[in-house]
Amino acid sequence: MNSVNHVAIIMDGNGRWGIKNRKSRNLGHKAGLITVEKIIKASIKKNIKYLTLYVFSTENWKRPKKEVSFLFNLLEVFLRKKTIELNKNNIKLKVIGDNKMFSTKLKKILINSEKTTIDNKKLQINLALNYGSRYEIINSINLIKKKKIPLTQKNIEKNLYTSGIPDPEILIRTGNTNRLSNFLLWQAAYSEIFFVKKLWPDFQVSDFYKIINNFKKLKRNFGAL
DSSP: OOOOOEEEEEOOOHHHHHHHHHSOHHHHHHHHHHHHHHHHHHHHHTTOOEEEEEEEEGGGGGSOHHHHHHHHHHHHHHHHHHHHHHHHTTEEEEEESOOTTSOHHHHHHHHHHHHHHTTOOSEEEEEEEEEOHHHHHHHHHHHHHHHTOOOOHHHHHHTSTTTTSOOOSEEEEOSSOOSOTTSSTTTTTTOEEEEOSSOGGGOOHHHHHHHHHHHHHOOOOTTOO
16 A cells, blocks of 8 residues: 655635635635644644645735735734644644745744744644745756756755655645646656545545545556556
């Protein structure tokens, strides 16, 4: 059976769920956080070591300013409330993405959450914030040029945001959309991708377990027979 070390998730459908159920995209984002907490607990139960969540893409800045502000405020409140709890539960937080455009307040909160949880080993949650995979790859190549080291696969991987993190075996996208949307394009080269019709707030722990069980039964050849 295949083992699962790293699961990556594109948590799509919060806004649509909010409009459909509460007539508010923002309330959909709040509902999505409840699902995040359930999946964190489920990952620990399944002994998964890495969980990467696509929280905010480089393209998400195109959304209305009010919605962007709400999202970042929601993140700030969540981290303020939950960092101590995550630390108690031996969970490490790591931010991947370009933080240059964040407010000073958000940067401080993110740095504090990372520092507080840095030594934890049970589960590492990678928050993909202002993340775009194409930019990440270009940034890696530019770092290699600056360091004047050979342009090799190994050196590209060492200079990605995910340096030292194993590639995800499973990539899940909810929301009935079948694309990667500039997420982990390098890292997902051999990931098994599961597209789910449900919107993210409707995604259940049972759906998560079903995907993991289906993955474990797959025959993975990696180009061989």
